[in-house]
Amino acid sequence: MRLLLAFIYSIFVIIMTCTQNITKLAVEGPSFQWNPEPDFLRFFDFHSYPFHSQTYLFQKSGHVIAFYFLAFMIHFTIRKGSIGFILSVAFALFTEIAQLYFSRTGCLLDVGYDVLGISLYFILYTVNQKIMVLSSKAQSG
Template sequence: MVQRQIETRVKRKTVILVLAIIFWGLFLLLNTWTESIEKLMYLHTFGFKWVSNPDFLSFFYFNDFTAFHPEFIKVKLGHFVGFAVLDFLLFNLIKSHKYAIGISFVFAFITEFVQLFFGRDGRFYDLAIDSLGILSVYFVIKILKA
């Protein structure tokens, strides 16, 4: 009887984590696909614009890094926190830092690269910020377990 209750709790926790990961991933993708992050944040609207032949070299542009817009810090913090949350959820599901970091990093790369096809500016430095969020979860968990 007790064993069955434990198994039920574990299954319930697993289902909740899987659903949380799916919803969080969809949330990150919505932010990736929307044409204007500012319209999403303030007007709560999103639109899609497909670019069939994006400038792939723009992924490596750093010249816009110096052109801070009013929401720059908020958007970059969103990158950091968004992928930190994803990594934390994945780690709690699979209990492996290596795999959670790997999956989170691949997802971060895909979201940045795919932005080029949606009229957005996917950037390598955004991938670096995403990665810092991912790795921060690893170090915080290591420190807390020590």
């Protein structure tokens, strides 16, 4: 069951990242536009983004949240933190590269936002585990 949930969520993330127009997704459903010859140099573009735009910040917070939950789902499924982290980061890299083939703006900067969400999950998980250990030691001793 855990594997199925992680798989379904991963498919959801792929659809969200590769659909041609994210704003029309809810109304018209997913639509994909294949680009057989993507411009891989765009993956390394760090200069053409409106960093101060509220829309941009909202969209990138979506990256953080989506990959926070992806890390949770993968970690929940395989129960190994380091492997969960590596698989989550690999998936983030895969989705950003895949966007180049679907006429979207996949970029290394977005991988950074994805990794921020993944890291946030594992940091909060680790802190929570340490608090639980300290709490149980305080109650028992």
